[in-house]
Amino acid sequence: xxxxxxxxxxxxxxxxxxxxxxxxxxxxxxxxxxxxxILGPSGCGKSxxxxxxxxxxxPSRGRVVVDGDELYLPRSRDPRLGYVFQAHRLLPWRTVKQxxxxxxxxxxxxxxxxxxxxxxxxxxxxxxxxRDSWPMRLSGGQRQRVSIARxxxxxxxxxxxxxxxxxxxxxxxxxxxQELTGICQRTGAxxxxxxxxxxxxxxxxDRILILTRGPxxxxxxxxxxxxxxxxxxxxxxxxxxxxxxRRIQAPWGLGPAEERQSA
Amino acid sequence: MPDLIAKxxxxxxxxxxxxxxxxxxxxxxVIALGSMLLIWHLGAMAVLPWIPAPADTAVEIWANLQxxxxxxxxxxxxxxxxGAFALATLLGAAIGILIGxxxxxxxxxxxxxxxxxxxxxxxxxxxxxxxxxxGETAGFVALTVAVAxxxxxxxxxxxxxxxxxxxxxxxIYRLPRSAFLRESLLPQLVPALLTAARFSxxxxxxxxxxxxxxxxxxxxxxxxxxxxRLLRMRExxxxxxxxxxxxxxxxxxxxxxxxxxxxxxRA
Amino acid sequence: MxxxxxxxxxxxxxxxxxxxxxxxxxxxxxxxxxxEVFVHLPGFLADPGTWLNIGVTLWRVAAGLALGVAAGFFAxxxxxxxxxxxxxxxxxxxxxxxxxxxxxxxLAVAIFRGSEAGYIAVVAFITxxxxxxxxxxxxxxxxxxxxxxxxxxHLGLWPQIRHIxxxxxxxxxxxxxxxxxxxxxxxxxxAEIFGAARTGFGAAFEHAWNYMLMVEVHLWLxxxxxxxxxxxxxxxxxxxxxxxRWRG
Numbered sequence: 001x002x003x004x005x006x007x008x009x010x011x012x013x014x015x016x017x018x019x020x021x022x023x024x025x026x027x028x029x030x031x032x033x034x035x036x037x038i039l040g041p042s043g044c045g046k047s048x049x050x051x052x053x054x055x056x057x058x059p060s061r062g063r064v065v066v067d068g069d070e071l072y073l074p075r076s077r078d079p080r081l082g083y084v085f086q087a088h089r090l091l092p093w094r095t096v097k098q099x100x101x102x103x104x105x106x107x108x109x110x111x112x113x114x115x116x117x118x119x120x121x122x123x124x125x126x127x128x129x130x131r132d133s134w135p136m137r138l139s140g141g142q143r144q145r146v147s148i149a150r151x152x153x154x155x156x157x158x159x160x161x162x163x164x165x166x167x168x169x170x171x172x173x174x175x176x177x178q179e180l181t182g183i184c185q186r187t188g189a190x191x192x193x194x195x196x197x198x199x200x201x202x203x204x205x206d207r208i209l210i211l212t213r214g215p216x217x218x219x220x221x222x223x224x225x226x227x228x229x230x231x232x233x234x235x236x237x238x239x240x241x242x243x244x245x246r247r248i249q250a251p252w253g254l255g256p257a258e259e260r261q262s263a
Numbered sequence: 264m265p266d267l268i269a270k271x272x273x274x275x276x277x278x279x280x281x282x283x284x285x286x287x288x289x290x291x292x293v294i295a296l297g298s299m300l301l302i303w304h305l306g307a308m309a310v311l312p313w314i315p316a317p318a319d320t321a322v323e324i325w326a327n328l329q330x331x332x333x334x335x336x337x338x339x340x341x342x343x344x345x346g347a348f349a350l351a352t353l354l355g356a357a358i359g360i361l362i363g364x365x366x367x368x369x370x371x372x373x374x375x376x377x378x379x380x381x382x383x384x385x386x387x388x389x390x391x392x393x394x395x396x397x398g399e400t401a402g403f404v405a406l407t408v409a410v411a412x413x414x415x416x417x418x419x420x421x422x423x424x425x426x427x428x429x430x431x432x433x434x435i436y437r438l439p440r441s442a443f444l445r446e447s448l449l450p451q452l453v454p455a456l457l458t459a460a461r462f463s464x465x466x467x468x469x470x471x472x473x474x475x476x477x478x479x480x481x482x483x484x485x486x487x488x489x490x491x492r493l494l495r496m497r498e499x500x501x502x503x504x505x506x507x508x509x510x511x512x513x514x515x516x517x518x519x520x521x522x523x524x525x526x527x528x529r530a
Numbered sequence: 531m532x533x534x535x536x537x538x539x540x541x542x543x544x545x546x547x548x549x550x551x552x553x554x555x556x557x558x559x560x561x562x563x564x565x566e567v568f569v570h571l572p573g574f575l576a577d578p579g580t581w582l583n584i585g586v587t588l589w590r591v592a593a594g595l596a597l598g599v600a601a602g603f604f605a606x607x608x609x610x611x612x613x614x615x616x617x618x619x620x621x622x623x624x625x626x627x628x629x630x631x632x633x634x635x636x637l638a639v640a641i642f643r644g645s646e647a648g649y650i651a652v653v654a655f656i657t658x659x660x661x662x663x664x665x666x667x668x669x670x671x672x673x674x675x676x677x678x679x680x681x682x683x684h685l686g687l688w689p690q691i692r693h694i695x696x697x698x699x700x701x702x703x704x705x706x707x708x709x710x711x712x713x714x715x716x717x718x719x720x721a722e723i724f725g726a727a728r729t730g731f732g733a734a735f736e737h738a739w740n741y742m743l744m745v746e747v748h749l750w751l752x753x754x755x756x757x758x759x760x761x762x763x764x765x766x767x768x769x770x771x772x773x774x775r776w777r778g
Contacts, residue, residue, distance in 0.1 A: 054435060078437050089432040093450040093528040102446050103436045134528050154436065291617020298618070299625070306641070313640040370539035375547075380712065381758040383719035385732070386751055389739060393560040469630035473720060476632055484632070488724075491636050499640075503633045511628055 005032040006065075007158050007190045008053065013062035015048040021215035022048040023059070028209055028218060030158065030192060035184055037193045037201035039244075040211035041252045046194060049216075053192070054160055055079050067157045080107060082151025082159035082189075086167060088143040090135040096122070096146050097131045100153055107154045121149045124183055141172035148183070158190035165200070174232065180204060181228065202240045203232050210244070212251050219251050315497035323501035333486075337506070340471055340483040343399070344510075347406030348467040352460050354407060355414025359459075360444075360452070362415065363422020372415075379412045384470055385477065392478045402474040410466050414459045421455030422448070453525050461518055468510045562745045567752070574749045584757065587718055587731040590646075594653020595714045599707070601654060602661020609662070610669050623659040631656050635721040644726065652721040657710040664706025665699065672698035704770050711766055715758045 008030040015023040022045035030036050040046055051057040053064050055071050055078045064071045066079040090099050100118050109117070122128040125145040135143055144164055151159045165173040181204060184191055195201050201208045208222040222244065226236050300317055307314040315323075327333045362369040384405075391405035425448065433443040475484025483506050490498035548564055555563045574580055605623065609616040634652050642648030672695045722732025731754055738746040 056431060056434060078434065080437070081435055083432070083435040085428065085432065087428060089426075089428045091429065091446055091450065094446065102438065102442060106436055106438045106442060136529065150436070287613035287617045291614055292621070294614070295618045295621035299621070310641055313643070314637075366536065367539055370536040371543045374540050374544050377759060377763075378547075378755060381715075381755040381762075382751070383732075383735075383754065384716060385719055385723050386735070390560075394558065465628070469632075472630045473632045473724075476724070487633065487636070491640075496640055499633075499636060503629075507628050507630075507633075511624075 003029070003031060006030070007032050007034075007067060008192070009063075009065040010053060011063045011065070013049075013052060013059050013064065015045065015052060015059045015061075016215075023052075023217075024215040025217050026062075028221065030190060032190055033188055035181070035191045035193065035204060035206050037195055037205035037208045038211065039195060039198060039201050039208050040216060041213050042196070043214050044211045044216045045214045046211075050160065050162055050194065054081055054083060080154060080156050082154060082156035084144070084147050084151050084159065084161040084164040086163045088135065088140075088147045090143060090146055090150075092135050095132050095134055096127070096138075099135070099146065100150055103150055103154055109155070117153060121153050124152075124186060125149050125179075139172070140168050141176055144168060144176065148180075152183075152187055152189060156189070158192060161191060161193045163195055164193075166196070177203065177232065181230070198244050199232075199237060199241045202226070202237050202244070203230055208244070210248060213253060220247065312494075313496060315500050319497050320500045320504070323497045324505055327498075327501050327505060333502070333505075336481060336483050336486050337509070339481055340468075340475065340506070343402055343406075343474075343482065344464075344468045344471045347403055347410065347471065348460075348464050350403070351407045351410035351467065352414055352456075352463045355411035355463065356418045356452075356456060356459065358411065359415040359418025360422055360448070363419045363425075364448075369419070376412045376415060379408070382409075384409050384473060388474050388477050397478050397480075401478055402471070405474055406467055406470055409470055410463050413466060414463050417455055417459040417462065418452060421452050425451050457518065457522050457525070460521075461514060464514055464518065465510075468506075472506075560742075560744055562748050566745055567748045570745055570749060571752070574746075574753070580753070583729055583731055583734045584753065586729045587722070588757070590649045590722075590730065591653060591714045591718050594650040594718070595657055595710060597650060597654035598657030598710060598714070599661050601658040602665060602706070602710075605658065605662035606665035606669060609666050610673070619662070623662050626655055626659040629655070631717040631720045632724050634717075635724040638721065639725040648725060649718065649721050649727065649730070652725070653714050653717055656717045657714050660710045660713065661706050664702050664709070668699035668702025668706075669695075671702070700773060704766075704773070708762070708766055708770075711762065712758075715754075715761075719754075 006029050010026055010028050013023060013026040014021070026049065038046070038049070048057075048059075052059040053066075055064075055066075058072045066081075069076055069079065071079060090096075091102070094102065097118060100121075101114060104114050104117070118131070119128065122131055125148060127142055127145045127149070130138055130142060130146070135146065138146070144167075147164070151161075165177060168176065177200065183189075193201070193204060202224055205224055208224060209218055210220045210222055211217070212219045224240060226234075226240065230237065303314070303317050307316045358372060362372045387405040387409050388402070391401040391408075395401040395404060429447045429451070430443075433447050438446065471482075472484035472487065475482035476488035479485050483502060487499050487502050490496075490502065551561070551564045554561045605619050609619050631652065634655055638648040638652045638655075642651065718730070719732040719735070721727075722730045723736050727733040731750060735747065735750045735754075738744075738750060
């Protein structure tokens, strides 16, 4: 039995394409309000996992339950999710506000409340002044903020973030990373955050699901032993990062020289 | 015809050199027109009366522009061109989107499109005349059937090349099918649709001439062919030149303006 | 979707054409029955006159296309050579692009007085701008690449052409060639009909139509389509696959 505040439950999940197995077996649960990072080496079946838990593609085996509704049953609906993609995936021919409205229209939010909600969320993300701009006129960081706003807006069961900061320059990524924790606390959002960066995972997450090399299983469900607020440059973060690197060296098959690549 | 046609489309916007070329523009125009006139003149001297002299043709053009009969034909042909253009573009685009989105529909329509493109245009025209008589319907149908497959091919390639990331986005945020088509797919297709529209327009008015020559008593094509039968080459040249220039201007003006409007979101 | 299912859909589309043809035959007076057409097909194909007409048209298309391709190459290289030439030739290319093939055919008949050169000239005239523009765009894209690569590696002229220009320009050449080829077949029929040709597909087709020999009209159409499809899928696309086999 899962706890009553379980948002996402993945049981006995397996994905294979013909003879090739991407995910051999995964079991985990995510609770309301949690910030969980998923950390895995390249080629660990990450996109298969994302597709399976977001409802995009049925797994070969196992169950995905979002907010009590099991996905991939004949009559189940797509889950209500927020998704922050690696690239922003905004509609370039619609303004920021229109991009958000399209999503609101698709999720039965009463029309009278749209304006207030949009203004509130844009305020939280500090992009209220770009409400009527076209995405192409914004910087990479601003576009990703809009993308996060879109994910928060639909009142999702949980938000899936797929390396959302990996395409940004380090300075921009830093400031957005810093804000992200605060935003999630303010909105009470549940986040599943996929990343290659161990330090990022340690800084942001309550828990880190460390996957093995593909075909993946969970190598370790790692609880980050650092209280909030955290400081990205704090020595304790570096310590935990070093600890994790030590643990994964064998299962990820890393020599010391390869550490950097995976980070 | 090849689906690669979409890639070679730039030719439809050919004479639009960038600002860097501005310096060569005027001399280019002068030399081009001058040399064309010279070739024409020499040709006319060599094979008169088969090639009319440029000066005579100019006089004829002027006379045409003031003749009510010419404008009557012109309006008639223009209406036929626009009608067939609109239907062929809409129909072709609809089929293109359908086969772009559904592999099944593509497998079904692909061989039919290939066959349709291998039929010579006069055959369409002749069969349409046999089926519908010499009224307006025959030309309309023949033009549409001949032009639509080109549009389908261009639009299909563009649907294939769409941003699949936006498809996923639309599914994640549960956009209804109508919203997906309207907000995500159609805007991505705009450049291809404009290209297809240009192509379709150019093809429509070129074919309209053939249709009228074969099966209509009136219109520009009929008048050109009639002049040719009577060996009045001056009239052939004059009518053709006015018509070609007018269609060129129309295409640049209308579709050019539409393009600017539809693509203004580009930074 | 599985390849077998795709093929099944394609085949069923083609098979559906037969009943459609038959229904069209039953409901009109001018569409011959498929059975009758197929009965006459072997005799039609065995007739040397058929192949003579097809051979003439094929020759006109091949010669016109070859001339058009050559002129297109020439124009494209000239356009790359100087801005002025680019501007000047641009008007010629536009002029050719904008001339309806029926009008080109009429003028060619007038100029060449019905001689063989007229048909070839029409095909060349109509196809040349497509080659010129396609190749010019290809050369431009290669130029940009070439500027960077050649400067870094100091490549000689031959390696430059072989490793940079040719691979870059080849796709442009092929797509232009495919367009030009498809167009050539369309144009030649118009030219033969409007140019009052005495031999060739267009002439034979028009003759059959004027005398209302509907079975013959259908036979000509079938053979014509078969040859166009054979040339495109059997020759041009094969060649393309061969040239681009390194793409994997």
